[in-house]
Amino acid sequence: MSPSPDKRTSGNPATQADINLTVKQQREQKRQEKLAEYQKQIARRKRSKLVWWVVGSTAALAVVAVVVASFALAPAPAPSYQAGNTTGREIQGVETFQNRSDHVQGAVTYEQTPPAGGPHNPYWLNCGVYTEPQQNENAVHSLEHGAIWITYDPERVDAAGIDALKAVMPSSYAILSPYPGMDTPVAVSAWNHQLKVDDPTDPRIGEFFTEYWRSQNAPEPNAACSGAIDGPGKA
Template sequence: MSTTPDKRRSGNPAEQAKIALTAKQEREQRRQEKLAEYQRQVARRKRGKLVWWIVGSTAALLVVAVVVASIVFTPRPVTYGAQDSTGAVIDGVETFENVTTHVEGTVDYDQSPPAGGPHAPIWLNCGVYDQPVPNENAVHSMEHGAVWVTYDASRVGADEVAALRAQLPSSYALLTPYEGLDSPIVLSAWNAQLKVDSAEDSRIPEFFEEYWRSQNAPEPNAVCSGGVDAEGRQ
């Protein structure tokens, strides 16, 4: 049996006071430790929130910058006025007198590429294609007032194709390669056609001004979407 006196049970008032003080100090020390840990956790959370706020704000600013840049630096679609042909004389434009009828199957056209004539009952959706498209559907699009820009892929490089694309209005236009052209680039509208050697030819915008959505087309107010797509739609 132990004979060591138990200080916590000692009857000495001074000794009891020391014991109480020590216990109080231990509790205070634990409280301070818990408080310090709490403060460290709060500080970590604040730092984490600050970091995420900075990251989030930076990301948001980057998104805004990208959007603004896309608006500022993206070329605006070219627009032309839909109107009656003015009768403007454009050097090199040939005109024809094709009839407009709906037929099934393939058509042997008088022009290559065609500038009107019998065509499929369904039009080709206007836009850019990197593959040749069916004549019969494209002619129907021209019946609605579209301009069809064709190019010889063996003679017109990617830069020139991009230059052609940059001159297209946002609707009622087709851009496609075409086999067997006798000129690098040919622009066709209903009963009108222009052959050029370069995408920089100043007559290209003149042709659009005169013939794009011309009210002289057989169906000038019909849509150029909701028809059919061909292979190579971009």
């Protein structure tokens, strides 16, 4: 039988002992090299797992931050009111009128400023926020459908006041527009009802909406407030 490739032999016992020691050293060296390589692989795997964990954690935190920011920065939802909630209760400062509701062509001279009802154009003003004054005749037709028209004097109501008025508006059946030359900073009008106030944050504005928004006492309470005329400055 021939000796194994990594095992040398010698007839001299002393020389054979040296050979055996050398073979053992070589084997130990190979074993240490394999062990070192294995340890390197383990270390690489640990580093890779750590990197992916850091990346995954960072991505997860980023997603959470985006979600939190979306909630924090999202605009407040529009307030809601119950349609036809008219109870007949008295709100301090609200005036009540009796107006005709016929359709006419051309300009109309109204008894109230801003108008709170009366003859009006056959086409209504689409509800929404406007940055420019609107035609009385179209806005009054919207009041006939149960909308509420918030008007403000642009010389006496600043941007913060306008934001306060927007905050009380529901998502439909409401109009906001400037109205220069009023005798009060803010007027809130429904069909045959009107409230004039000095402060855009006056809580009675919200009470007015609660009582008169889409009132069943309007001449056409279930008619649309869109699909007709977009006035100038529609936001």
